[in-house]
Amino acid sequence: MTALTYTHSPSLTPLTTQSPQTLSATSNPPIDYLMTSVMVLRQPQPPSPSAFQNNSQKPQVLLLRRHPQDSYPLKWEPPGGSIDPSDPTVLSAATRELHEETNLSNPHFHTWVAMARELPTEDAARMKNWGVQPEEELARDVEVKIDEAGGVVMVTTFLETKNVWGKMNFVATVDEGAEVEIDPEEHVEWGWFTEEEVRRGRAVLPLENGNGSVNGEKEEKEKERVLEFTSRAVWGSVLEAFRVGRELGVIA
Incomplete structure (x- = not known):
């Protein structure tokens, strides 16, 4: 297998040398x-500079829909997963997981992203219908030191069965035109979604996005989907990624 590569912004340089084990131990x-x-x-990009910006030209984020036989069945999430002992750094792990789940390669990591804290009341109310585990509703961001100069990253943590789980979220871009290919054993659908679609929890998927097989039956394509996320923390992090992306000029 060809070695996976990535690029990164200068602010993430400390994460290219610090091991995941050190990062985990440094957390409090x-x-x-x-x-x-x-x-x-x-x-x-719009077809012409003067073209009216519709949903297809607004900034978008890539999300995947989990397999119905997996934990959090049919919930939506960004690409990602657990760090393996063989992963030398967190960025290497993120690159590997992105490739395994979407076939996308050579990402550029712009920054880390925390969990959005402020959500509209109607959003918080809608989340209660997702079947979110109580432990995940108590997710919180903690600062973790990454260098002697005082640099820190935020890691979203939550408690499950007396173990502390942590997730490092990154904002990334890939080459324009790169094609997504999901593993049908892990995810059944994928899509590029706007901030408005993520916030209201509804979107229409194109025909080609996954096999659409849910509980052994084919779901209709070109039909509005309800976007239920694996947790409030995941949903909040996706919304925060849009804000941070605009702040950095990654998206408009």
Whole structure:
């Protein structure tokens, strides 16, 4: 297998040398299981400079729909997963997970992203229908030191069965025109979604996005989907990625 590569902004340089084990031990409380999540953003270009910006030209994020036989069945999430002992760094793990789940390669990591704290009341109310575990509703961001100069990253942590889980979320971009290919054993659908679609939890999927097989039956394509996320923390991090992406000029 060809070695996977990535690029990164200068602010993430300390994460190219620090091991995931050191990062986990530096956290307070220490993290028992560390994961990564990649918020891949893109800014579709209009067909002409004067063209009216519709949904297809607004900034979008890549999301995947989990397999019905997996934990959190049919919930939506960004690409990501657990860090393996063989992963030398968190960024290497994020690159590997992105490739395994979407076939996308050579990401550019712009920054880390925390969990959005402020959500409209109607959004918080809608989340209660997702079947979110109580432990995940108590997710919180903790600062973790990454260098002697005082640099820190935020890691979203939550407690599950007396173990502390942590997730490092990154904002990334990939080459324009790169094609997504999901593993049908892990996810059944994928899509590029606007901030408005993520916030209201509804979107229409194109025909080609996954096999659409849910509980052994084919779902209709070109039909509005309800976007239920694996947790409030994941949903909040996706929304925060849009804000941070605009702030950095990654998206407009």
